[in-house]
Amino acid sequence: MASGVAVALAGGGAAAYGLADRGAAGDSAGSDDSVGVPVQLRGILPEKYVALIALDIGRPHGALRELVKQVRVAAEPDTSVGFALGAKLFGPEKSIPRRLKAMPHFTGDLLDPAMAHGDVLAHVASDKAAAIQKTVERLRNTTSPHWTIRWHINGSRPANRVEDGRGLARNPFHFTEGFGNPGTDRESLSRALISADQNEPQWAVGGSYQVVRIIRFATDLWDKDSVREQERIIGRRRDGGWLDGTPADEQPNFAADPTGRLTPLDSHVRLAAPDRRTPPPIVRRSYSYDRGNGDTGIIFSCFQRDLTQGFEAAQKRLEGEPLAKYLLTTGGGYFFVPPHGNKWIDTFS
Template sequence: MVHPHQPGVVTAPEEFAVFAAFDLDADPAGVLRRLDERIAAVHRAGTATVTVAVGASLFDGRFGLAGAGPRLLTAMPAFPNDVLSADSCHGDLLLQIGATRAETAAAVLADLGKGLRRRWESAGFRKENTTTAAGRPSTRNLFGFREGAGNPDPADAGLMERLVWAGDGEPSWAAGGTYAVVRLIRFAVGLWSRDAPARQEEIVGRHRADGAPLAGGPEDAEFDYAADPDGALTSVDAHIRRANPRTPESEQHRILRRSYSYRRSEADQGLIFVCFQRDPELGFAAAQRRLAGEALDHYVLPFGGGYWFVPPTVTALAAVIPG
């Protein structure tokens, strides 16, 4: 069976985006129906791409939804190296709004968020929003390194069914949705810039100029670490190696990344890490546990975000909410 999917997951990322979480006080079905109508108008106008997701707290019993939530949806836990701020985490509802201009994304959020209690928000941009040689979305983060290589191909429908879209064991309304992880990560850009480029490349595991892996080959090269067990080419605590050790076992842990940089001030800038997967424990959490103790830990501080579920359509979720 072919399921519908919201935009903003496998569609090409916009150059700018804003993420905003809300706490609902009453009538979530009405809120979702009103949002669905307004979002449809935004999409018809072609001004922005809006993706709606819900947090585990929506199903806590306040609205008669206890037990009706996605099977694997939980609140995001704290991981090693996290310093989470309560006012920058979680929420009943998340809006991801992408546009070609930052002002457009902000204006759409202002309209859609009317009457809702905002918990947190973060605006992002994709510096040098391009594609890899294989045509996959890529960007350059504020540490100066390209991101996007190694991502599963969002144009491969079979691969997305296996890694991204939820199905077996989920409530019928959730089939064709996906689990999203959003992480707000502050970068120590000044500290990072004091390291020599060669040291930066050792920490990441890729060349800064073109994203080519230190293991050899072009940016999108298929490689493994079997010939480099001691880390002579790619350090054993390099980010690329910890995040995806490229073993047969780690294949099931792959996630679809769609991240944005943010900059609020020189002291507060970094990454809005965003990823989608069929199972957040098997995907993001498994990779996150491998990253504990990586060399990059010294330069990053995760402080917010959450786990979310992106329903296949907003109406699919609204239909199961009492009222």
């Protein structure tokens, strides 16, 4: 095991989950520590920087253990490392999480296979950009007969902060994101983590389905629109306030605006969450990316206990929304975040 590799919890995150008293013990390839929430979902506020690295394994048997170990060895101190599994990893003899499949093609997608899917998704996060960069470099220089890097993308969360119990960040469209997420960690985890009554394989209980969508923005086009036009497309003000004057952290009165005079019926938020009492059962933790040459956008990432009721239901409602004309989804995938600990690795060894 990578005994020298410190894999720290984000301090605030640990405290937010009441885990601080257990210390900031990290994952290790050889131990199964007691902090129960998967790394990707810890804390209210995601770390400021992330690298998502999708890897392919020829044969999972044994190779998965090796891969996990090598990623952890490559990881700098001050990073947290989590893993998620793609559908292809599961041979017929393994009990696959019921909803896991390759991410389908949605209307308007232009998926580049070289930037989509993968057997394993390593999630390396840190509040220090340099730690991410060094980890990725080290991993790129690691050779293995067992695995190859399929794709990789770096993300960041500008103006990363917590307000009223929600993790917020600014996206490249100049809007603040995160208000629609749950305001408590209990609610976040109940939306994201699979429970024992879901008829999922026993080993998958406590895990989560993760959807990653690499969504490129037509920033030039967007920036030509007035702020008012942009706000009507999103359905919120840039700072999160509602278009009917309701403060960002309260619920708007859509019932009083049935024709969409104040907040258009086809705005992003009205389509994404039409029923304010029953919000979409997903937890969004997205990052912005900038790959140069105007290739900027969002690494949309959300977690849920059920893919159909979670991401897929919201995505379906958003099909054809006015925002779509500024977006191009070029990559990503569906993955399964195993429950915290190392027991899942044994399933494949």
